Amino acid sequence: MAATQKLACFRLPPLPTIKEIIKLYNLRAEKQLSQNFLLDMRLTDKIVRQAGNLKGVHVCEVGPGPGGLTRSILKAGAADLLVVEKDTRFIPGLQLLSEAAPGRMRIEDGKHYKNLPFSVSTPLIIKWLTLTFQKDVAERLTASTGSRQRSRLSVMAQYLCTVKNCFTIPGCAFVPKPNVDVGVVHFTPLAQPQIQQPFKLVERIVKNAFQFRRKHCRRGLEMLFPESQRQELTEELLRSADVDPTLRPTEISISEFRALADAYSKLCEENQGLIDYDFREELKLSTLQGKGEEKLLGNARGFKKLWEI
Numbered sequence: 001m002a003a004t005q006k007l008a009c010f011r012l013p014p015l016p017t018i019k020e021i022i023k024l025y026n027l028r029a030e031k032q033l034s035q036n037f038l039l040d041m042r043l044t045d046k047i048v049r050q051a052g053n054l055k056g057v058h059v060c061e062v063g064p065g066p067g068g069l070t071r072s073i074l075k076a077g078a079a080d081l082l083v084v085e086k087d088t089r090f091i092p093g094l095q096l097l098s099e100a101a102p103g104r105m106r107i108e109d110g111k112h113y114k115n116l117p118f119s120v121s122t123p124l125i126i127k128w129l130t131l132t133f134q135k136d137v138a139e140r141l142t143a144s145t146g147s148r149q150r151s152r153l154s155v156m157a158q159y160l161c162t163v164k165n166c167f168t169i170p171g172c173a174f175v176p177k178p179n180v181d182v183g184v185v186h187f188t189p190l191a192q193p194q195i196q197q198p199f200k201l202v203e204r205i206v207k208n209a210f211q212f213r214r215k216h217c218r219r220g221l222e223m224l225f226p227e228s229q230r231q232e233l234t235e236e237l238l239r240s241a242d243v244d245p246t247l248r249p250t251e252i253s254i255s256e257f258r259a260l261a262d263a264y265s266k267l268c269e270e271n272q273g274l275i276d277y278d279f280r281e282e283l284k285l286s287t288l289q290g291k292g293e294e295k296l297l298g299n300a301r302g303f304k305k306l307w308e309i
């Protein structure tokens, strides 16, 4: 009985359907804003279920559009839902929803925000995060060690979170239909990251390791070091991290990345300036120098010719 009463609190009064809202406010999807809408409430309910039990919690939804997912979030019992929408055409439709759930939904005009959701400073309790991605990105985010889709993104996401690829929404479920299918991905931040080094340092190691995807990892990791010490420091890095230099980047596990990050951090402490080394800068400089030398040589050849005349 108590459960039935509770459920009743989350029921919304009769509202126009999302399709009717789109018609009512003439909400044509804008291509520049990558707008594709979900109209099927069974699907929006399913996505919302992936975020766990929403009863009584704070939720932030970025880009509610005509409000399909928004309805499902309210029906799931969120106590305080903040929606941030950039396209002001959607605001009147969202206001209808807000009135249907008094005191539970706030609407923020997002047209001034560049970097959402980080610039939205509200006391949100973010325990779970459910996001949708193009299907191949969702697969990369969740790819395990050794799999074909394993990439930089897999390592960066998985050292910080437990990442679960929940299900795929076929492109045809959206209006208008995008060219790709969509993956719903659920992130649970780890209480303690699997790699305890600064994010920038981890990013550096992972980026370099994946630089030559099909080659042995040694090839990419070498580029962390200036040419003059490249061989010696790469060997030291791999030896102290106890990582096999012939592994492909896709075969390196998170714990091996942890060992590499720890070993690299130690090398940076011992070698001043190493942390700021960028092989692209060195390459640019040597190319410029090469060009300069060529120019000098060219001029010298010119002088020689003049001399000969």
Ligand SMILES: C[S@@+](CC[C@H](N)C(=O)[O-])C[C@H]1O[C@@H](n2cnc3c(N)ncnc32)[C@H](O)[C@@H]1O
Residues within 6 Å of the ligand: 033, 034, 035, 036, 037, 038, 039, 062, 063, 064, 065, 066, 067, 068, 069, 084, 085, 086, 087, 090, 110, 113, 114, 116
């Ligand atoms: C792909 S649509 C999804 C709409 C809705 N969530 C649904 O599933 O039907 C993305 C929505 O995000 C909005 N949007 C895009 N960038 C935004 C930003 N930086 N801040 C807020 N909303 C944004 C768009 O205007 C659009 O309404």
